[in-house]
Amino acid sequence: MTFGLENYIQNEYIRAIILLVGIFVVLKLFVFIIEKIVIKFTKKTQTDLDDKIIEKTSSPISLLILIIGIRIAVEEITAVQGNFEKIFNNIIYSLIIIVGGFIIYRVVDLVVARAWKRVAIKTKSNIDENLYSIVHGLLNFLWIIFVFLYVLTLWGIQVGPFLAGLGIAGIAVALALQPILSNIFSGISIVLDKTIRAGDLVYIEDKVKGKILEIGLRSTKIMTFDNELIIIPNSKLSDSIIQNVTLPEPKSRVIVPFSVAYGTDIEKVRKIVLSEISKIKHVSHDPSPIVRFVEMANSSLNFKAYFHVDSFDNRFEAIDEANTRIYNALNKNKIKIPFPTMDINLKKN
Structure with a gap:
């Protein structure tokens, strides 16, 4: 993609530099439009979701434009073509997939978080919020795996045999990850059981006393009355005797x-x-x-x-x-x- 520059400029390096400068100008224009026009418009809407989407995606979109610009500019240089062209293209396309996937993830994450919060408000319980922190971690991990496998296919690696190999090694991996998986399922069990929630004041076997800050994917964070952060694995917490002084009523x-x-x-x-x-x-x-x-x-x-x-x-x-x-x-x-x-x-x- 030369935009007809070869008709006016014979030196390929100068054409590449001009294209890079052009991409830089496009980036500046993009930032200007976001800061001066789009943000002012979104602030006038009744929801702050669009503000958060702009805030979370403007930087990665700028990076995506820069990567595409580098791809266009380097295409002018014949020295990169030939043996290096395929490798260079694979690197660029891999970066585009990773950054593009990151942008999609952020948008979907914000939309799902907003919908989940509305459900929590309607049910008048923070169980949905606690469960979301666990589900969010799992979905984050699965999305990374999906993008990783997609990049592998781009480099010509057969995903089928790769997944089959993972299946064979899965048993050994599952055994190695048994403590982690135990913590994950214990965390889900704690949230669904509704016996403790974020914000509750608890005594754990007369050893730990404090307020639950977060029930996470692997562990639960508790802030003691001495303002010390205690992190307890979910599997250990689920096997402990817990006195919840907030339930059944806060009195x-x-x-x-x-x-x-x-x-x-x-x-x-x-x-x-x-x-x-x-x-x-x-x-x-x-x-x-x-x-x-x-x-x-x-x-x-x-x-x-x-x-x-x-x-x-x-x-x-x-x-x-x-x-x-x-x-x-x-x-x-x-x-x-x-x-x-x-x-x-x-x-x-």
């Missing part, structure tokens, strides 16, 4: 122990403490807070205040506020708060 029970001195009016203590608990931020009144007289200890009357907060995230703030309010209220009503004492008697010789 969490709080227990606050406190003590008063002997001789204190028990009903008065209950009334004062219940009044203070009702003022706590995030407290839930279903079920209603209660105060139990649990023990007559050596030097104190021991109580426990039981109440619920709207979510586990507010549990520690509620405990702090409850302790503060109970302490101040008891002092205000001149109710003594005992503390352990020890009498020491000294005998004179």
